[in-house]
Amino acid sequence: MATNIDYNELIPNNVDLASDRRLQRALESWHPKFMQWWRARGPEYFQDNDVYLRTAISVDKNGWAHFGKLKMPDYRWGIFLAESSAEKKISFGEHKGESVWQDVPGEYRAPLRRLIVTQGDTEPASVEQQRLLAATAPSLIDMRNLFQVNVEEGRHLWAMVYLLMAHFGRDGREEAEQLLIRQSGDPDKPRILGAFNEKTPDWLAFFMFTFFTDRDGKYQLASLAESAFDPLARSAQFMLTEEAHHMYVGETGVSRVVQRACEIMNDNKTDDVRRFGGIDLPTLQKYINFHFSVSEDLFGSGQSTNAANYYTSGLKGRYQESRLKDDHQLTDEPYKVVRVENGKLITIEVSALSVVNERLRDDYIADCQRGIDRWNKIISDRGIEFSFQLPHRAFHRQIGEFADVHATPDGRIIDQGEWDRHTNDWLPSEADQEFVASLMVQVTEPGEFAAWIAPPRMGINDQPVDFEYVTL
Numbered sequence: 001m002a003t004n005i006d007y008n009e010l011i012p013n014n015v016d017l018a019s020d021r022r023l024q025r026a027l028e029s030w031h032p033k034f035m036q037w038w039r040a041r042g043p044e045y046f047q048d049n050d051v052y053l054r055t056a057i058s059v060d061k062n063g064w065a066h067f068g069k070l071k072m073p074d075y076r077w078g079i080f081l082a083e084s085s086a087e088k089k090i091s092f093g094e095h096k097g098e099s100v101w102q103d104v105p106g107e108y109r110a111p112l113r114r115l116i117v118t119q120g121d122t123e124p125a126s127v128e129q130q131r132l133l134a135a136t137a138p139s140l141i142d143m144r145n146l147f148q149v150n151v152e153e154g155r156h157l158w159a160m161v162y163l164l165m166a167h168f169g170r171d172g173r174e175e176a177e178q179l180l181i182r183q184s185g186d187p188d189k190p191r192i193l194g195a196f197n198e199k200t201p202d203w204l205a206f207f208m209f210t211f212f213t214d215r216d217g218k219y220q221l222a223s224l225a226e227s228a229f230d231p232l233a234r235s236a237q238f239m240l241t242e243e244a245h246h247m248y249v250g251e252t253g254v255s256r257v258v259q260r261a262c263e264i265m266n267d268n269k270t271d272d273v274r275r276f277g278g279i280d281l282p283t284l285q286k287y288i289n290f291h292f293s294v295s296e297d298l299f300g301s302g303q304s305t306n307a308a309n310y311y312t313s314g315l316k317g318r319y320q321e322s323r324l325k326d327d328h329q330l331t332d333e334p335y336k337v338v339r340v341e342n343g344k345l346i347t348i349e350v351s352a353l354s355v356v357n358e359r360l361r362d363d364y365i366a367d368c369q370r371g372i373d374r375w376n377k378i379i380s381d382r383g384i385e386f387s388f389q390l391p392h393r394a395f396h397r398q399i400g401e402f403a404d405v406h407a408t409p410d411g412r413i414i415d416q417g418e419w420d421r422h423t424n425d426w427l428p429s430e431a432d433q434e435f436v437a438s439l440m441v442q443v444t445e446p447g448e449f450a451a452w453i454a455p456p457r458m459g460i461n462d463q464p465v466d467f468e469y470v471t472l
């Protein structure tokens with residue numbers, strides 16, 4: 001398989017698309033529909049401006065990306081699979097030790113299609129959610145980062161559409177159409193998963209989204225990268241390379257807002273950060289509570305027969321499956337989970353196979369906690385006594401074990417009355433959202449930043465922070 005990508009084709013790829021005329025024609029006929037979608041539902045502004053973007057040119061870990069200025073509609077969306085080896089074996093489930101599959105086994109056609117469509121649906125959804133943000137970009141480098149995330153989510157859509165068209169025949173082609181028809185937030189034809197129908201109305205929400213929700217993407221992709229269906233595993237593997245940047249945008253974005261709040265507090269000897277045009281730490285905590293909890297829901301029900309079947313069939317593994325020390329079939333493995341019983345939270349031991357989703361959520365929560373710790377260090381380094389806390393997993397959940405109860409951020413089960421009295425203390429209130437919205441102003445002078453956010457420590461690809469990342 002070629003490491004380098006063929007850019008002479010309409011659809012750049014390293015899957016030798018030219019040798020499969022039927023598939024090539026199917027993808028080429030989807031191309032204008034994608035472009036139409038991108039124009040209508042991709043970034044609302046600056047489509048005709050040059051943006052400093054990275055484009056994948058190889059799946060080699062060293063030097064896989066090229067940076068240069070181009071207009072977003074000229075971005076070369078393509079199909080890139082990470083490298084594989086002929087001897088690759090299935091690493092878990094009942095087919096453990098057998099060779100990985102290059103084609104979809106008949107009995108797993110429906111669940112695999114479902115997994116690919118669900119993943120694929122999130123990609124254009126986030127582009128739709130973020131389409132108005134450039135109008136309030138706090139700087140050119142932030143605007144560029146937004147567009148980079150957007151074009152790569154578009155490429156992730158291509159990655160999933162390729163799998164559908166190459167392996168699912170007519171059904172796959174129909175699913176590919178539907179991926180451009182469903183629309184984030186549309187009451188009649190919404191995106192499949194809840195968090196992808198929420199609004200991303202401001203840049204604080206965008207940074208939280210790329211930290212918390214793109215991180216869900218990382219964990220989903222990492223478990224798909226273990227799949228016995230090798231083309232899916234290799235697609236997911238390469239998508240993870242791009243995904244890392246999205247989470248970096250989120251983590252550093254929030255860091256810079258935290259830093260700015262701390263600077264205001266120290267410079268003015270005050271907690272009233274808002275008066276000086278910054279976003280105060282308690283408001284940031286509420287945004288964390290919201291975005292973390294809706295992203296947790298993306299992992300589905302903790303206890304799940306579907307997830308157990310995906311695992312046993314080899315369709316979707318655990319996070320870093322090969323590094324885990326057990327039988328990789330979970331025949332007698334126990335696992336600890338939190339349950340609600342008689343209005344209290346208790347920890348019980350259940351079969352690990354029955355709670356594969358919960359385990360993935362645990363890995364996700366631990367990863368989120370590391371980010372929270374880094375944000376807290378920014379605060380403590382500046383001598384301020386405040387720390388963010390990840391809310392308890394039972395807080396503000398719509399799916400799974402905790403959907404029917406109300407819980408405080410520290411994990412106490414409460415009644416409806418108490419929940420209603422405190423919602424605005426725990427989640428961004430309308431007034432909070434209006435305040436954040438009031439700070440959103442577009443800054444387009446290279447090297448200048450809106451007052452609510454500190455500049456980043458460095459630029460993109462060794463360019464200076466004041467580089468003209470978008471040519472206006």
Ligand SMILES: [Fe+2]
Pocket residue numbers: 123152153156217243
């Ligand atoms: Fe993505």
Ligand SMILES: [Fe+2]
Pocket residue numbers: 153214217243246
């Ligand atoms: Fe992403």
